[in-house]
Amino acid sequence: MAQNSRKINMADVARRAGVSMATASRALNNENGVAESTRRRVLAVAEELSYVVSPEASRLAGGATGRVAVVVPHISRWFFATLLEGLEAVLRAADLDVLLYHVDGIEDRHDFFHRLPARRKVDAVVVLAFPVAEEEQRRLELMGVTIIAAGGQHAPYPNVCIDDETAGRQAMDHLIFLGHRRIAMIAAVDPDQPGELAPPGRSNAYYAALRDAGIPSDEQLVATVNWGGAEGADAMARLLSQREPPTAVYAHSDEVALGAVRTLRRAGLRIPEDMSVTGIDDHPLAELTDLTTVRQPVRQQGELAGRMLLNILRGEETDHDVVVPTQLVIRGSTAPPRS
Amino acid sequence: MAQNSRKINMADVARRAGVSMATASRALNNENGVAESTRRRVLAVAEELSYVVSPEASRLAGGATGRVAVVVPHISRWFFATLLEGLEAVLRAADLDVLLYHVDGIEDRHDFFHRLPARRKVDAVVVLAFPVAEEEQRRLELMGVTIIAAGGQHAPYPNVCIDDETAGRQAMDHLIFLGHRRIAMIAAVDPDQPGELAPPGRSNAYYAALRDAGIPSDEQLVATVNWGGAEGADAMARLLSQREPPTAVYAHSDEVALGAVRTLRRAGLRIPEDMSVTGIDDHPLAELTDLTTVRQPVRQQGELAGRMLLNILRGEETDHDVVVPTQLVIRGSTAPPRS
DNA sequence: TTCGGCAACGGAAACGCTTCCGAATGAGTC
DNA sequence: GACTCATTCGGAAGCGTTTCCGTTGCCGAA
Structure with missing residues (x-):
């Protein structure tokens, strides 16, 4: 050769x-x-x-690196991977190379922000769907490059995301409309995040929807778990063990909802007759499992972030905060409660 | 600043x-x-x-780029993303940067191999889980760098993968052991691949297992579809419409199997009483949906590929063809046929 | 005929590092 | 005490571009 x-x-x-x-x-x-x-x-x-x-x-000799760093936790989760997919597509179409940094776990993350391995190697960094702590922001800015975010709304950077609270309301209002009054919430926190908080918007939606419907909220009906199917299953088990179980479950994400579904099935409960279940995301498997959910355009968020970045890099005008719409998708996992 | x-x-x-x-x-x-x-x-x-x-x-001034290109189709599928995750982890631990190239679709792919955007930018390229055509190999080699593969066994490069035929046999033998004789296969092809062939190993396993058990094979029981849950669901519908339907289904992957499960449920058939279903991969949702499957260590394959690459880059001795073991995981989706 | 101006092009200085080669230093040996 | 040899260090030549200036040639205007 x-x-x-x-x-x-x-x-x-x-x-x-x-x-x-x-x-x-x-x-x-x-x-x-x-x-x-x-x-x-x-x-x-x-x-x-x-x-x-x-x-x-x-x-x-001068000029830009033609590379952008993408920082992402949990590549193997559908949501993140799909976001990445959209982003990569538009960046590569613009002849920019994507440098992938997977920061998984608190330690890995600390290492990333401390050592800044992308330093001097990229023109911009895109933070995918995770909140950046203030200290971390300071480190990031040391790199002296453009920074944007996508898939989450927790940073002071140009950003594209959904409105978590609206999304949550779409699911909750659906359940309430169907006539449910004892509605449980399975809130999912990302164990890798510093604060370990569930997405506030999705939780707020729960309480706000109940309030607006005149339904008193009951902390017994709220389970907070680490993100994941198995964890969702555990949470559902706990919720079922109450003296007065819910008739519907509002889960923070499809994966968690699917976990809940397993528990319900194993307990011999029928969905939706005995229990309604909703998720958020519209994971591809939500369709397969007939799960009612709130769809968010994930790939599109990645693409929009990419375009936003291109605009910024070229010094052109651009929106700095894009909120993409979500949409309730009613499937077979929800129905009115048994009277 | x-x-x-x-x-x-x-x-x-x-x-x-x-x-x-x-x-x-x-x-x-x-x-x-x-x-x-x-x-x-x-x-x-x-x-x-x-x-x-x-x-x-x-x-x-001399020395290596410290970068490696990873070429991957379908980032958003669990299998590929997880492979990538493992690979990225060991590469980054070795202070190598990962340049991500998502080649999705035949056109994108042609463009990649034609323009070779990674040229002069990396020390090595890792091809994740897809066969490289001969013409493409020639293009790749133009880059003059180390090349390895992972997650598939279709290229002449150092490689880590599972033995598809063994994996398939584990599933098939399990079904046969349970007493099934009318076993259907849902073969999944990747529509982006040039040849559009289902993984031969997994199909071979089907025929070999039947032969060894003295069961005549029936082409009516073989459905070949594009990869995907919805496609699996369609295939299942077709299989059910036969005059003498199967009592068990051997699917090439978990996602496809889950699609089949949906069809079965909608048809009012019970799993496993009326129909046994097996997949391959052990997708996280397989556990949640109680699917019997053949587990392959995906992340580990990525890690092994990473280590292999490091060894080669350092000029050290290393295995060039690693086959990792798979393992049958029996869950609730398989049982003896109804007598 | 001369000259200003403009488009096209060339020379050469950066850019920030690695590495070859040789110099200096100090320790060890007879 | 002279000499060898290993160790540590410095000078300087690249590496392959971009870009700042300056030069050349040509055309139209004076």
């Missing part, structure tokens, strides 16, 4: 095209100040030698 | 530590030939100035 021909560089191209390196550089970068015929000649030679500029040298 | 102090470089560090740049470089890179006291002094100064070497300059 080409061990005979040493690595070719721009000087080679320039020489072969009969121009100076300066001109070659300009031609290759589509700058103006080059005659069209010259540009074509240079490009042709480059193509012929299958030459590509050295990003290192290019960057060193 | 530090707009007053111009960017500091190694020369600054060297000067301040009272050494030459040569020494500073050696100290910072942990090379030997530097007195321990000197090294500490340099490191201290670097820390104090919060200096990090410019990767571009470093690379330009």
Whole structure:
């Protein structure tokens, strides 16, 4: 494989095209100040030698890195992966490379913000769906690059996300409309987050919906667990053990809801006859399992974040806070309570 | 934010530590030939100035890029994302950066191999779980870097994967052991792959198991669909419409199996009493849905691939073909057929 | 005919590091 | 005490671009 021909560089191209390196550089970068015929000649030679500029040298001499860091917890969860998918698509279409940083767990996270491995390597960093603590913000800003966020609304950066409270209300109002009055909530916290708080919007929606419907809230009906299906199942078991169990469950996410479903099935309860269940997200498996949920456009959030970043990088005008709409998707897991 | 102090470089560090740049470089890179006291002094100064070497300059002057490209289809699927997660973890622990290339769809893919956007940017490329066509191999090799694969066994590169046929046999033998004789297969093909073939190992296992058990195979019982839950559901519907339906279904993956489960439930059939269902993968939701499946260690495959790559990059000895074991996980979706 | 001005192009200085090679220093040996 | 040898260190030449200036050549205007 080409061990005979040493690595070719721009000087080679320039020489072969009969121009100076300066001109070659300009031609290759589509700058103006080059005659069209010259540009074509240079490009042709480059193509012929299958030459590509050295990003290192290019960057060193000036110009941007052409890379952006994406910081993401939990790659393997559908939500994060899908967000990433959308983001990557638009960034790569713009010829930006994506440097992936998976910060999983509190320790990993601390390490990331402390060492800043992306330092000097990227033009921007995108924080995917997790709140950045103040101390961490200070570290991040040390990098001196553009920062944006997507999928969560907890940072002072340009941001695209859903309105958690609205989403929660869509689910809750649906349950209330169906006639449920004893509604449980399974709140999910991310164990890796510093504060260990469930998304406040989704919890607020619960209380607000109850209040607006004149239903007293009962802390017995609220279970807070770490995010996850198994945890959702445990929570459901606890909720079932009450003297007066709920007739419906409002879960913070589909995965948690699916956990609850397992417990219900094992307990021999029928869904939706004996218990209604709702999730949030519209995970692909929600459809398969016939789960009523609130859909959020995940991939689109990633794409919007990508476009936002491109705009900022190009110095163009852009929205700095985009809220995408959510939508109630009624399936077979909800019905009026048995009278 | 530090707009007053111009960017500091190694020369600054060297000067301040009272050494030459040569020494500073050696100290910072942990090379030997530097007195321990000197090294500490340099490191201290670097820390104090919060200096990090410019990767571009470093690379330009010689040495590796410290980056590896990971090529992956379908990031948002659990399997791929988890593989990626494992891989990223070990690479980053070794201070290598991960450049993510999502090639989704035949067109995207062609573009990737044609333009080779990772060219001159990485020390290695890891191909995650998809077969590389010969033409594509030739393009890849143009990059002149190390190449390895993980999660699939279709390329001539160092590789870590499971044995698809063994995995399939574990599921099939379980069904046969339970007494099933009319066993259907739902084979899943990846629509983005050129050949559009289902994993041959998993299909072979089906036929081999039947043969070994002396059960004649019946092509009516084989459905081939694109990968996905909805597609699995469709396939199941077709299988049910036969004059003599199966008593068990062997699906190529958990997602497909879950789709089949939906169809069965909607049809009012009970699992496992009326129909046994098996998947492959042990997707997190398989546990939640009580699906019997064959577990493969996905994250671990990613990690192993990462370690393999590190070894190769360091020029150390290493296995070039690792096959990780799979394991039958019996849950509630399989039982003997009704007599 | 001369000259101002403009478009196209070239020379060469950065950019920030690694590494080859040689110099200096100090310890160990006879 | 002279000499060898290992260890530590510094000078300086690249690495492959971009970009600042300046030069050249040409056209139209005076």
